[in-house]
Amino acid sequence: MSGWRLIADAELQSRNTFGVAARAPWLVEVEDAGALGEVLALPELQGPAPLLLGGGSNLLFAGDPQTAVIALDTHRTDILEDDGDLALVRVDAGVEWHALVLWSLEQGLMGLENLALIPGTVGAAPIQNIGAYGTEVGEFVRTVEAWDREAGNMLRLDREACAFAYRNSLFKQVPDRYLVAAVEFALPRQRALKLDYAGIPEELAAMDAIAPTFRDVAEAVIRIRRRKLPDPAVIGNAGSFFKNPIVPAAVADELQKQHGGLPVFRGDAADNRKISAAWMIEHCGWKGFREGDAGVAATHALVLVNHGAASGAQLLSLARRISESVRLEFGLGLEPEPRIIGAIW
Secondary structure, three states: OOOOEEEEEEEOOHHHHOEEEEEEEEEEEEHHHHHHHHHOOOOOHHHOOEEEOOOOOEEEOOOOOOEEEEEEEOOOOOEEEEEEEEEEEEEHHHHHHHHEHHHHHHOOOOOOHHHHHOEOOOOOOHHHEEOOOOHHHHHHHEEEEEEOOOEEEEEEEOOOOOOOOOEOOHHHHOOOEEEEEEEEEEEEEOOOOOOOOOHHHHHHHOOOOOOOOHHHHHHHHHHHHHHHHOOOOOEEEEOOEEEOEEEEEEHHHHHHHHOHHHHHOOOOOOEEEEEOOOHHHHHHHOOOEEEOOOEEEOOOOOOEOOOOOHHHHHHHHHHEEEEEEEEHHHOOOOOOEEEOOOOOO
């Protein structure tokens, strides 16, 4: 046995940011992604595809997983190329995402500053195509290294092959096929800052950042997130639970006529718009709601929280009720950002 460790009847409560109780029949901690072929050949992992678990910030255990779980405990970050204008950076899947953002700032590399303080690991970033404050990680991904369970080997998938979309990717579309092992990012040393997202200009002004740098933008994002979003280390949550619905522009215009003040943003194409899920949820009265230990954050309506002993099933039930109330009021259903394990949305 080299590069991995097998654990039977493994507890997963400490491995998900919701902090809900769950157990896996088998957990394999992998310290060397090169051992994935050997790990996947273990008798204990035969049958349904195992679940790849990173920081546990992009999923909800609504029940115990019925498959084995693989946790990549890999932590290398290397600059592969740097011509002074653009650096190619390879990062293992197990690296904490925010730690990578801080590291990139120290190296004078731009692009990830608007994605500061997002919980989770690098391996989860391309799966979810994480995004915040006008930036999505897919913009900076050059290549994803992933084990292909169908082919039985490690593949290198370029940005186009990853099929990035709003909170979506090839890896999310076929969740049981690929195990993300590492990500290569192309990060520039100079680029125009993204400052037009709501909240960023105001925070920079409060910081007296008259001519803001990319480090200032990162600090502004960190301040906003700490003020608005609960810390998973303090109260269980997975960040934003719902996606913002994307609808045709005509539908968005009609909704704004019916509901004054409804925030609408440009979508992923010129003819569609993104509707604020947080505003709709708050409008329906859910912000700060609590039922037992399952609730909605008082500071941000998009965030479901576990006040202590809520089960994943209770949190899922609450999420479904919220989505249904939004559908009845606005005619739009909400979809979860996290992957639901042990139940169907």
